[in-house]
Amino acid sequence: MEKDLVIIGGGPAGLAAAIAAKEAGVSNLLILERDNKLGGILNQCIHNGFGLHTFKEELTGPEYAARFIDKALKLEIPYKLETMVIDISRDGDFKMVSYMNREEGLVTVKAKAVILCMGCRERSRGALNIPGYRPAGIYTAGTAQRYVNIEGRMPGKEVVILGSGDIGLIMARRMTFEGAKVKLVAELMPYSGGLKRNIAQCLKDFDIPLLLSHTVVDIKGKERVEAVVIAKVDENSKPIPGTEEEIKCDTLLLSCGLIPENELSGGLGVGMNRVTGGPLVNESLETDIEGVFACGNVLHVHDLVDYVSEESAQAGKKAAEYLGVNEEKDSCDKERCAIKETGGKSDDKDTEKADHFIKINAVDGVRYTVPSVIRLSHMEDRQTVRFRVGAVYKKAAIQVLAGDKEIMNLKKAALAPGEMEQVILQKSVLESIPDLEEVTIRVKTD
């Protein structure tokens, strides 16, 4: 089987990328999804708060997903469910995507371009190194969310939550709604990793305590969780002896961070960013392997699905450009421009210059940026650069330098690691600076 574009994952990223690619003229495309329906994690996120940016109304997760699924179906975008991609490799310029499902067995698709939309997964107990037995009753928050919201089963009655990521906060309210007693949320860091509104509406509304700088140091119970021991931690996140407290419970939920799921990207040999755990990408969200794009949580973990959709639409559009769907039209436009600007003579030196790379440096509190490099020749008039900060800042500013010249200074009342930030770079500004090699984004504090 040969495809122009294969999209790996049918969650919010895959759907938005496929829709944008199809709308840009790519018709020989295919979405591969391992679950039994499209929509990804949104299907179990039954709470409201999605879509304020995209649809200007507040939707629940399944409703937000349905808007995209309906559109994909209307556009007749082909997809396969319960289909697991097991490997991607290269064969010349082609990408060989091997997948498996019950009907077809093992199949390899020859693709001209691939968009990686595999999302992320939760950090598990094994990755957290919590001492104690391995009794039943320990779940990641997302697993518990699936049990409750999809399968209609309650994982327990008395709950302690470790980690204050958004899924943990949402599950604190959800379990309370279903009659469980959520005793507390313990957070290792001195600040929450979740959105402020979720602390307000999921914890404060129900008087659930949030203990910052606390962690679980022991799990009691052999068959089933009977209690957990929490302790205060010092500034190096080490438990402080003498601060231990035993909390009786039958369930421990873990909401301790999300990790982009990049086994396939790794197998393909895509260059990775050690901070995000996702691929390194340029302005087109293209990895260091030509024709391989990445977007959504597989690229970097987002706080809002609206941004996932926006980013993924960009990846879909850029993949279409790569495939040359608009090649004819594009080259005509380019020719026309060239004629206008140089009177018909194309200037080799200019072309060379246009292809140069501008590196984006993340420094002074900015942990990373997506993209990390911009090719001026491929840049749109406005380029969104997304990033996260590494600590909580009050009354700070995001400063953007082109070379050593300040081109932006955005005042921020507060910055927090739990919230994604963005700046929009103008192509005209970057072009106006001769021989620009680096753009630097930093947190400026007074």
Next chain:
Amino acid sequence: METKEFTCIRCPLGCNVVATLEDGRIVSITGNTCPRGAEYVTNELTDPRRIVTSLVKVTGGAHPVVSVKTASDIPKGKIFDCLAALRSVELVAPVRIGDVVLADVCGTGVDIVATSNVQ
């Protein structure tokens, strides 16, 4: 003069909004980046309301439950009454997004509607 702090929940920005009160009357609201922040805090001080999302049992479908929400916000004090009312509802598949699952929940004048499809 008394001040009360709120985290606005109307959007993910989560503005820290401060209301200044005099004899229980609001004299000023600051810290909000949009009018919804002021509206939210005014409501919090007079008639706090929430959108409630939960599940309802379904028989004969691909899933045993369907997700639902209040079509608009309801008084915060009625959240648990509303959840209790939902426990006795049982639907038969198919259920479509937007279907009214329970009309006028707990006398709030607000309907409960389905937010996912069950075939």
